[in-house]
Amino acid sequence: MTIFRIEISKKESLRYISHLDYANLLQRCIRRAKLPAAYSEGFNPHMKVSFASALALGVTTDAEYADIELTRDMCQPEFFDKLSSALPEGIQLLQAKKLNTEHPKSMNALADTAVYELIMPEDISSELINDAITKFNAASSITFTRQRRGKKAQKGRIVKKDIDIKNYVAVPLQYNDETHCLLLKLKVSPNGSIKPIEVLESIKNDHIADLDIFAVLINRKALLSQGQPLINISPR
Amino acid sequence: MNKLSPSILQTVSKPARYTGGEVNAIHKDLNTVDCKFALSMPDVYEVGMSNLGLKILYEIINNRTDTAAERVYTPWPDMEGKMRENKIPLYSLESYTPLNEFNFIGFTLQYELSYTNILNMLDLAGIPLFANDRSNDMPFIVGGGPCVYNVEPIADFFDFFILGEGEEVINDVISAFIAWKKETSTCDRHEFLRIAAKIPGIYVPAFYEPHYDENNNFVKITPKYDDIPAVIHKRVLADLDSIPSIEKPIVPFIDIVHDRLMLELFRGCSRGCRFCQAGIIYRPVRERRSETLFKLAEKMIDNTGYDEMSLTSLSSADYSCLPTLIDDLTDKYAGQKMSFSLPSLRIDSFSIDIAHKLQATRKSGLTFAPEAGTQRLRDVINKGVTEENLLDSCSAAFKHGWKTVKLYFMMGLPTETDEDIIGIADLAQKVVNLYKNIKNRRDVKVTVSVSCFVPKPYTPFQWFGQNTQEEFKRKQRLLKDTIKDKAINFNYHDSATSSLEGIIARGDRRLAKVIYNAYKNGAKFDGWSEMFNNDIWMQAFADANIETAPYNLRQREFAENLPWDHTSPGVNKQFLINEYKKAAAEQLTPDCRRGSCTGCGICQELDVAVTDWGEK
Numbered sequence: 017m018t019i020f021r022i023e024i025s026k027k028e029s030l031r032y033i034s035h036l037d038y039a040n041l042l043q044r045c046i047r048r049a050k051l052p053a054a055y056s057e058g059f060n061p062h063m064k065v066s067f068a069s070a071l072a073l074g075v076t077t078d079a080e081y082a083d084i085e086l087t088r089d090m091c092q093p094e095f096f097d098k099l100s101s102a103l104p105e106g107i108q109l110l111q112a113k114k115l116n117t118e119h120p121k122s123m124n125a126l127a128d129t130a131v132y133e134l135i136m137p138e139d140i141s142s143e144l145i146n147d148a149i150t151k152f153n154a155a156s157s158i159t160f161t162r163q164r165r166g167k168k169a170q171k172g173r174i175v176k177k178d179i180d181i182k183n184y185v186a187v188p189l190q191y192n193d194e195t196h197c198l199l200l201k202l203k204v205s206p207n208g209s210i211k212p213i214e215v216l217e218s219i220k221n222d223h224i225a226d227l228d229i230f231a232v233l234i235n236r237k238a239l240l241s242q243g244q245p246l247i248n249i250s251p252r
Numbered sequence: 253m254n255k256l257s258p259s260i261l262q263t264v265s266k267p268a269r270y271t272g273g274e275v276n277a278i279h280k281d282l283n284t285v286d287c288k289f290a291l292s293m294p295d296v297y298e299v300g301m302s303n304l305g306l307k308i309l310y311e312i313i314n315n316r317t318d319t320a321a322e323r324v325y326t327p328w329p330d331m332e333g334k335m336r337e338n339k340i341p342l343y344s345l346e347s348y349t350p351l352n353e354f355n356f357i358g359f360t361l362q363y364e365l366s367y368t369n370i371l372n373m374l375d376l377a378g379i380p381l382f383a384n385d386r387s388n389d390m391p392f393i394v395g396g397g398p399c400v401y402n403v404e405p406i407a408d409f410f411d412f413f414i415l416g417e418g419e420e421v422i423n424d425v426i427s428a429f430i431a432w433k434k435e436t437s438t439c440d441r442h443e444f445l446r447i448a449a450k451i452p453g454i455y456v457p458a459f460y461e462p463h464y465d466e467n468n469n470f471v472k473i474t475p476k477y478d479d480i481p482a483v484i485h486k487r488v489l490a491d492l493d494s495i496p497s498i499e500k501p502i503v504p505f506i507d508i509v510h511d512r513l514m515l516e517l518f519r520g521c522s523r524g525c526r527f528c529q530a531g532i533i534y535r536p537v538r539e540r541r542s543e544t545l546f547k548l549a550e551k552m553i554d555n556t557g558y559d560e561m562s563l564t565s566l567s568s569a570d571y572s573c574l575p576t577l578i579d580d581l582t583d584k585y586a587g588q589k590m591s592f593s594l595p596s597l598r599i600d601s602f603s604i605d606i607a608h609k610l611q612a613t614r615k616s617g618l619t620f621a622p623e624a625g626t627q628r629l630r631d632v633i634n635k636g637v638t639e640e641n642l643l644d645s646c647s648a649a650f651k652h653g654w655k656t657v658k659l660y661f662m663m664g665l666p667t668e669t670d671e672d673i674i675g676i677a678d679l680a681q682k683v684v685n686l687y688k689n690i691k692n693r694r695d696v697k698v699t700v701s702v703s704c705f706v707p708k709p710y711t712p713f714q715w716f717g718q719n720t721q722e723e724f725k726r727k728q729r730l731l732k733d734t735i736k737d738k739a740i741n742f743n744y745h746d747s748a749t750s751s752l753e754g755i756i757a758r759g760d761r762r763l764a765k766v767i768y769n770a771y772k773n774g775a776k777f778d779g780w781s782e783m784f785n786n787d788i789w790m791q792a793f794a795d796a797n798i799e800t801a802p803y804n805l806r807q808r809e810f811a812e813n814l815p816w817d818h819t820s821p822g823v824n825k826q827f828l829i830n831e832y833k834k835a836a837a838e839q840l841t842p843d844c845r846r847g848s849c850t851g852c853g854i855c856q857e858l859d860v861a862v863t864d865w866g867e868k
């Protein structure tokens with residue numbers, strides 16, 4: 017058995033695809049590439065592919081990671097070429113590494129920081145943004161009320177929870193006038209994280225009432241573990 | 253080209269319905285082709301993308317270098333709202349081209365209750381709804397699919413219709429169009445329609461005049477020109493096996509209704525169920541060779557990466573080479589987690605064995621369609637299935653480990669009595685008891701699903717007066733009260749929807765007003781029970797001053813002309829009359845597939861023949 021860890025992108029043409037659909041798409045690519053994918057046992061066998069993170073619908077990325085388990089060994093160049101040629105527009109295979117273990121550490125547990133680049137809508141001026149992030153960065157805590165649809169006993173209800181956004185922001189927000197981009201480094205941990213859209217919502221609530229948060233183009237540039245892209249981290 | 257803003261796409265449900273770019277979608281430069289053809293099903297993306305006919309036409313048209321085919325489906329109301337608010341015209345999924353820039357927009361007409369969506373889509377595209385309001389720079393609006401055998405209710409909205417199988421005739425139409433465009437000095441759309449009307453299988457409704465008598469009854473419909481046929485016959489492929497089929501179907505990003513490959517084994521079904529329109533309009537039965545199918549299957553699997561394939565046909569178990577084909581496929585794909593399925597099962601142990609073989613990994617429920625509750629009524633409808641067949645099949649299924657069975661029935665069939673309704677409950681109970689006897693357990697689930705019968709044109713029951721809504725409801729209550737066992741689950745259809753379907757299915761040209769009124773008052777997605785609003789429709793009939801009963805409830809005379817007589821699948825009317833009489837006499841008519849011709853007349857009229865690769 018062999019496991020490949022891959023770094024792939026999700027570009028503009030796949031922006032509106034959910035994580036589940038993106039995962040299905042990759043699996044069909046693996047089948048088209050005729051890679052000897054491993055499957056689980058049982059009634060409804062599924063392909064053994066595990067992702068580092070679930071990216072929200074509407075977010076693109078230059079850094080998505082997945083582990084693909086194969087039933088037989090193959091060399092890296094063959095794997096890379098076969099998979100690459102089966103990928104549609106919108107996914108690019110950036111790197112592939114054969115892992116030296118059959119039981120890699122889960123990438124979910126490894127990742128500690130996600131870096132996002134946010135292209136702000138044209139109708140929001142640089143002054144407004146600069147002003148907002150200065151205040152955002154200066155605040156020692158920022159309360160945000162997260163609203164989620166309830167599960168189980170609370171099904172059908174909206175469950176509200178107050179969180180402090182600052183707990184999840186790794187470094188102060190940066191804004192680039194020229195590109196009109198906001199750079200966001202968010203902490204991720206198994207105990208929770210915050211979505212970029214929630215940061216935007218909080219900025220809208222507190223500072224820029226006219227901001228259409230859905231008009232912001234969000235791209236995840238990197239997923240890091242101790243400052244290194246996940247693909248460079250030892251799986252053992 | 254349209255530009256969709258992220259703030260729109262982020263706030264509608266399932267935005268991938270509107271963004272295209274799927275694997276195997278074909279992108280051509282529209283500036284370099286001579287003809288632009290938009291293909292549509294007037295329903296939401298997930299439904300439209302599941303339609304086999306459109307997939308075929310998409311590839312056939314795109315095989316031409318001079319033409320581009322692109323897709324468009326009905327935006328869900330949330331997206332429609334955003335499009336109207338932001339003045340975004342309806343556009344194609346491949347190039348985001350506004351629909352009014354196409355030369356043709358083809359709609360597949362799968363069910364009557366999708367008609368208001370067509371009007372809504374035309375409006376969203378900025379195209380006049382009535383054909384005679386369209387200017388020369390507008391696309392031709394074309395209809396095809398099973399509803400073309402009575403398109404009178406929507407005739408006013410269409411420039412022309414294509415009757416029958418589209419593979420060849422679509423090329424005839426496109427070639428004629430390109431030739432005309434190069435020659436014409438006027439660009440007058442009427443000029444092209446005159447040319448199109450002479451292509452076999454093309455019906456240009458504006459060239460036919462309906463006549464009514466002083467009591468407002470339909471009398472006849474006649475051509476306005478001498479050089480067009482009084483009766484348009486469907487197109488049919490004489491040699492299905494040699495015609496190109498789907499090789500590179502589009503793989504959608506999101507889950508669609510039939511999210512699997514479809515391998516079409518054969519066309520037509522000649523079992524002769526008397527209620528069934530498909531059983532007439534797709535005749536004669538023509539099979540593909542098993543080698544051809546195997547190659548098609550390989551190509552589709554290689555090109556898509558799908559892990560599921562359905563072996564489709566009206567009655568797949570009837571395919572003469574089914575065991576060979578299945579063995580070949582399962583051998584080739586052993587170890588690749590490929591699953592094959594049959595969409596419909598015949599009620600016999602052969603089918604159960606095949607289903608067992610195929611569903612080794614996925615044991616979902618089995619579905620059977622006895623259609624009627626008593627042997628007498630099954631004889632009336634020529635459903636050649638006995639109670640013994642059903643119980644034998646169920647018993648085989650239970651022994652193989654299935655414990656969920658779905659049974660499909662209809663109510664409101666000709667000659668039906670309460671005894672037949674109670675018979676449905678009895679039959680379901682017998683299936684439950686059978687399980688208990690075989691397994692000595694009670695964990696069986698039998699779902700009884702009962703639809704309201706809608707008489708359709710070109711069936712032996714096209715003269716039959718549909719049951720009233722009250723009658724349907726009474727029968728539903730009766731059945732509900734008769735079913736006692738908790739293991740039986742009873743589902744039934746909304747009688748108001750079936751009633752409306754019954755009116756439009758056998759309607760005439762005057763119903764255009766009603767459909768228009770209903771659309772104007774907000775009817776859309778009428779086939780979706782949560783969206784259907786009967787009040788809007790009743791108001792639409794009242795405003796148009798049109799009574800509904802003569803369309804659906806009235807028993808028609810054999811001698812009267814029917815509003816759909818001129819758009820024909822080639823069947824002999826006398827055959828249908830004889831079948832109706834035999835139904836009343838509870839007499840059976842055998843299958844012509846491997847037996848002798850039973851005289852429906854289609855093969856002779858259209859100069860085609862049954863193709864079956866099995867032993868006669």
Ligand code: SF4
Binds near residue numbers: 536537844845849855
């Ligand atoms: S003409 Fe005869 S053989 Fe052909 S479909 Fe009709 S009944 Fe069958």
